[in-house]
Amino acid sequence: MEQTCKNVYITTPIYYVNDIAHIGHAYTTIIADMLARYSRLAGYNTYFLTGTDEHGQKISQSAEQRGKTSQEYADEISGKFRTLWDDFDITYDKFIRTTDEEHKLGVQKAFQKMFDKGDIYKGEYEGFYCVPCETFFTEKQLVDEEFCPECGRPTSIVKEESYFFKLSKYEDKLIKWYEENEDCILPRSKKNEITNFVKGGLKDLSISRTSFDWGVKLPESMNEPKHVMYVWLDALMNYITALGYGDKEENMNFWPANVQLVGKDILRFHSIYWPAFLMSLDLPLPKHIAAHGWWTRDGQKMSKSKGNVVNPKEVADAYGLDAFRYFMLREVPFGQDGDFSQKALMDRINSDLGNDLGNLLNRISGMSGKYFDFKIDSKDVSKFHQKELDEVNVLLDNLDGYLYNMQINRYLEDIWKILTIANKAIGDYEPWAKMKEGKTEEAMALVALITNIMAKVSLLLDSVMPEKIAKISESLGIKISNENFTKLITNRELISTTTITKVDQLFPRIEEILLTQPSNEKEEQKQETKKETPKKEESKEEDDNLITIDQFFETSLKIGTIVEAQEVPKSKKLLKLQVDLGEGRNRQILAGIKEFYSAEDLVGTQACVVANLKPAKLMGMLSEGMLMAAKDENGLSLIRPEAPKKSGTKIS
Numbered sequence: 001m002e003q004t005c006k007n008v009y010i011t012t013p014i015y016y017v018n019d020i021a022h023i024g025h026a027y028t029t030i031i032a033d034m035l036a037r038y039s040r041l042a043g044y045n046t047y048f049l050t051g052t053d054e055h056g057q058k059i060s061q062s063a064e065q066r067g068k069t070s071q072e073y074a075d076e077i078s079g080k081f082r083t084l085w086d087d088f089d090i091t092y093d094k095f096i097r098t099t100d101e102e103h104k105l106g107v108q109k110a111f112q113k114m115f116d117k118g119d120i121y122k123g124e125y126e127g128f129y130c131v132p133c134e135t136f137f138t139e140k141q142l143v144d145e146e147f148c149p150e151c152g153r154p155t156s157i158v159k160e161e162s163y164f165f166k167l168s169k170y171e172d173k174l175i176k177w178y179e180e181n182e183d184c185i186l187p188r189s190k191k192n193e194i195t196n197f198v199k200g201g202l203k204d205l206s207i208s209r210t211s212f213d214w215g216v217k218l219p220e221s222m223n224e225p226k227h228v229m230y231v232w233l234d235a236l237m238n239y240i241t242a243l244g245y246g247d248k249e250e251n252m253n254f255w256p257a258n259v260q261l262v263g264k265d266i267l268r269f270h271s272i273y274w275p276a277f278l279m280s281l282d283l284p285l286p287k288h289i290a291a292h293g294w295w296t297r298d299g300q301k302m303s304k305s306k307g308n309v310v311n312p313k314e315v316a317d318a319y320g321l322d323a324f325r326y327f328m329l330r331e332v333p334f335g336q337d338g339d340f341s342q343k344a345l346m347d348r349i350n351s352d353l354g355n356d357l358g359n360l361l362n363r364i365s366g367m368s369g370k371y372f373d374f375k376i377d378s379k380d381v382s383k384f385h386q387k388e389l390d391e392v393n394v395l396l397d398n399l400d401g402y403l404y405n406m407q408i409n410r411y412l413e414d415i416w417k418i419l420t421i422a423n424k425a426i427g428d429y430e431p432w433a434k435m436k437e438g439k440t441e442e443a444m445a446l447v448a449l450i451t452n453i454m455a456k457v458s459l460l461l462d463s464v465m466p467e468k469i470a471k472i473s474e475s476l477g478i479k480i481s482n483e484n485f486t487k488l489i490t491n492r493e494l495i496s497t498t499t500i501t502k503v504d505q506l507f508p509r510i511e512e513i514l515l516t517q518p519s520n521e522k523e524e525q526k527q528e529t530k531k532e533t534p535k536k537e538e539s540k541e542e543d544d545n546l547i548t549i550d551q552f553f554e555t556s557l558k559i560g561t562i563v564e565a566q567e568v569p570k571s572k573k574l575l576k577l578q579v580d581l582g583e584g585r586n587r588q589i590l591a592g593i594k595e596f597y598s599a600e601d602l603v604g605t606q607a608c609v610v611a612n613l614k615p616a617k618l619m620g621m622l623s624e625g626m627l628m629a630a631k632d633e634n635g636l637s638l639i640r641p642e643a644p645k646k647s648g649t650k651i652s
């Protein structure tokens with residue numbers, strides 16, 4: 001983001017509608033939202049775009065599997081993304097869908113222009129195509145001569161008539177762009193990778209398909225009704241069609257984009273194809289393409305098949321949206337992979353937010369109330385605290401730079417250093433002692449210093465935690481506005497007077513594990529992966545999975561009698577059971593079977609129980625075992641003894 005420009009345009013990738021939103025999608029969107037909010041507050045004319053990517057074979061196949069038309073399916077999932085972003089108060093200016101008529105027209109105009117320029121020609125394509133990744137691979141790139149290097153699924157050989165984009169023509173121009181624009185790709189380490197890749201040579205790109213029809217048709221003038229556009233050509237164009245490209249062009253003054261956020265997995269599309277398309281269209285190139293890393297969960301790669309995907313809504317509901325936003329932005333240096341763990345999130349909430357930020361506000365309201373009837377006057381701050389003000393100003397100097405270079409975690413780290421200056425000043429100057437000594441002016445200067453620091457920090461954190469900052473600013477009696485941003489941040493001034501209002505504790509301590517573990521879903525999804533895994537892998541896995549009889553007996557299976565059963569409030573799946581395993585006390589077991597059994601029907605019945613599972617907490621409640629069940633398309637059944645057995649009878 002250049003500080004000199006008036007307009008700021010920020011984009012996220014458009015999300016595929018074959019999946020629901022997960023933490024990775026939320027991450028990109030939250031970063032973009034933070035930049036957009038900050039830019040608006042700093043006075044830039046800002047446009048923030050997000051949306052959904054809805055064409056391609058993968059989407060039409062997902063729709064078919066669900067017995068829906070592609071359009072119905074796209075409408076449903078796109079709607080879910082939009083609802084989630086609305087729930088998250090994401091301040092997008094436009095939510096684009098690639099099925100929007102204006103988008104389709106814009107893409108056709110772009111295709112026509114590139115064709116007229118001589119950058120598109122007709123040929124025949126033969127390659128190894130991975131449907132889930134919507135990508136062609138060369139034979140060299142395949143794993144074991146057959147499998148997709150990205151997702152491991154089998155590829156198929158596709159030979160079809162296709163239009164090609166002369167990507168090779170743009171090789172030198174791309175290299176020149178990378179070399180002349182230090183920060184065009186962020187982080188810089190990624191730029192080197194891309195530059196080396198392009199230096200290795202680029203092949204022309206197949207940009208139309210005839211093997212399916214869920215896509216944007218070629219322009220009518222081409223008279224090619226069987227061809228639809230390659231999804232990546234269609235999708236990348238969203239960044240300009242959203243501004244009216246090829247139609248009314250009403251917002252094209254926002255182009256070129258300042259920051260285009262992407263995940264590292266889609267950086268090549270954005271830093272090679274996209275600028276080449278733009279060069280062909282004679283449009284300027286984006287200022288920064290910024291690639292973030294991937295999130296793992298508790299150290300493991302997140303995937304639907306592992307059933308460990310973090311649901312951003314669930315986290316935000318459990319811990320608070322602002323805390324979640326802060327965690328995502330603070331925890332990981334931009335560009336690096338990050339790990340999501342509830343412990344790390346709780347530590348951030350309790351320490352950074354509760355101790356450093358929340359407590360400081362309490363201290364301001366406590367001291368101002370006790371000594372000055374909540375009235376603050378800054379007139380003597382510079383006289384007694386120029387040293388602290390200078391320290392704060394040095395930190396403020398760097399903040400812009402961090403943001404503009406996508407070092408958001410450093411931006412936050414330095415804001416926390418500013419908070420430390422405030423917290424330390426209280427200890428160093430002990431306003432309570434000053435009051436005792438009758439040095440009221442000095443005590444007031446200290447409380448006013450802290451209040452000013454808190455006001456500056458609020459202006460800087462509004463983009464990160466808008467809800468909590470609204471409460472803090474209300475308590476400080478200071479409006480979050482561009483006027484105050486200019487005054488307190490840009491011009492380094494102080495507020496003259498204000499009146500503090502008390503607020504409830506902003507970040508109460510969090511102790512408990514609140515998230516549900518996706519137990520049954522995990523099982524379901526494991527089944528799904530098995531289906532999806534390449535055949536070779538599957539048989540290998542089966543061999544590896546053979547166990548000895550001793551290993552089998554490591555699992556303690558017993559007959560349990562369900563003596564009590566209750567629904568777990570707010571849970572769609574869980575029932576809380578008391579199960580007698582003949583141990584002289586009942587065990588509490590949480591079972592995800594509510595959709596298939598009512599609590600009353602279970603009482604007095606028996607089931608097979610895994611009795612030596614490590615106890616786990618589900619929704620904050622202890623579960624000391626697992627009921628065995630089998631599930632197919634007709635539903636789920638508990639595994640039970642054919643005739644009643646004594647509670648605790650061993651199963652072998």
Ligand code: MSP
Nearest residue numbers: 013014015016024025053235236262263264294295
């Ligand atoms: N539709 C394309 C983008 C087209 S843009 C013209 C696409 N969609 S996606 O839904 O599969 O992915 C969207 C974004 O989510 C990507 O930037 C991807 O990197 C990001 N993430 C997906 N899983 C992720 C994590 N586990 N962690 C962080 N981000 C990840 O690609």
